[in-house]
Amino acid sequence: MIISSEEHTQRVEQRVTLLMKHQEEKYARAWGHRESRRRQHRLVSWGVVADRVERHFSTAALCSRTQNWFEHLYVHRDNGHRTVQLFFGQHPVPSLGFTDVEHGATLVVSQNALGGVIVLFYPFETNAVQRTKLRVIWRILHGPEELSERLILRMIDEFLTYSRVSSVLFKSSRWEASQVSRLERRSRLIEGSEGGMRLWGATIAILVVGSIGTGGVYIAWALDQSRSWLEPYAGLAALVTGWIAFRVQLGRDAIDRATAKEDAEKADRAHKQKLESST
Known part of the structure; x- marks a missing residue:
């Protein structure tokens, strides 16, 4: 069936009009959606929360002066x-044959x-x-x-x-070194996989549940004489153990990817410094 150009134009207009009407309704629903309103509220409320963060940072900076810290803090x-940033100033440190400068320690809160x-x-x-690791x-x-006073103080x-x-001027305790190592490991999980911390949290939860379940099966096996009914539960324990191993491997892969990226960034940085020093 052959249709005229006018009929074809009318059909196109009708289809596009229906499509636009349908999409307009979706836009209207999305605009009034709770998540959309929450996002707008978060953007609007940043100023108030930033004031709170800045107040805490400014108090810390003032204390670094009144308490005679080795270096002043700035906001x-x-x-x-x-x-909003809280950062240390720079200061000289001894090095091999020359005086080096230490700098860069910064806490950044960004929206x-x-x-x-x-x-x-x-x-x-x-x-x-x-x-x-150049940043955590x-x-x-x-x-x-979510930036409560308690969280800001902990931060x-x-x-x-x-x-x-991270400073070359101080000797850190074993506990502090392990604490920083934990922070870096957690950061690598976040960077190395989408939802890395959720993955790690799920792994820990499965590990705890699996351990409790496996322990319960073993105790029941030890106390029961027939033990035949325990075979399905033993299989379930093995399945849970397999999932734990799988999730742990995913976490390790995420850390490996993040570490490889850090090594590449460090190599690039060293190469750029070499080029700058040679020019």
Whole structure:
């Protein structure tokens, strides 16, 4: 059947009109959706929460002066990029044949365009000494409302510990070194796989449940004489153990990917420094 160009145009217009009407209804529902309103609220509330964070950071910076710390802390807020930073100044440190400068230890709280908040730790570094991991993702939050006073205090406390361990001026305890190692490992899990921390949390949960289940099966097996009814549960315990091994391997793979990326970034950085020094 041959149709005229006018009929074809009318059909196209009708189909496009129906499509646009259908999509308009979806847009209207999405605009009023609870998650959309929550995202808008997170963006609007950033200023209030940033004030709270800045207040805590400013108090810490003031204490670094009144308590005669080895180095002063400073605060910087960038409303355009939605960041608040707490950072140490730079200071000279002894090195082989020359005086080096240590700098870079920074705590960054930043909000992205969707309302989520990320907290980053950057370590001390010198020209001669740098950590393998150039920064740590301390926490990823759904929104600024999760930045409670308790969490901000913990954030500052762990940042100061992280900075002390990364500095060449101080000797850290074994406990502090293991604490920083745990922070770096958790950050690698986040960076190495999508939802890495959820993966690791699920692994721990399965490990606990599997351990309890396996222990219960063993106790029942030891107390029961027939033991025939325990065979399905023994198989279930083996299945749970297999899932645990699988999830642990996924976590290790995530860490390996993140570590490889860090090594590549460090090599690139060293190469750039070499090029800059040769010019």
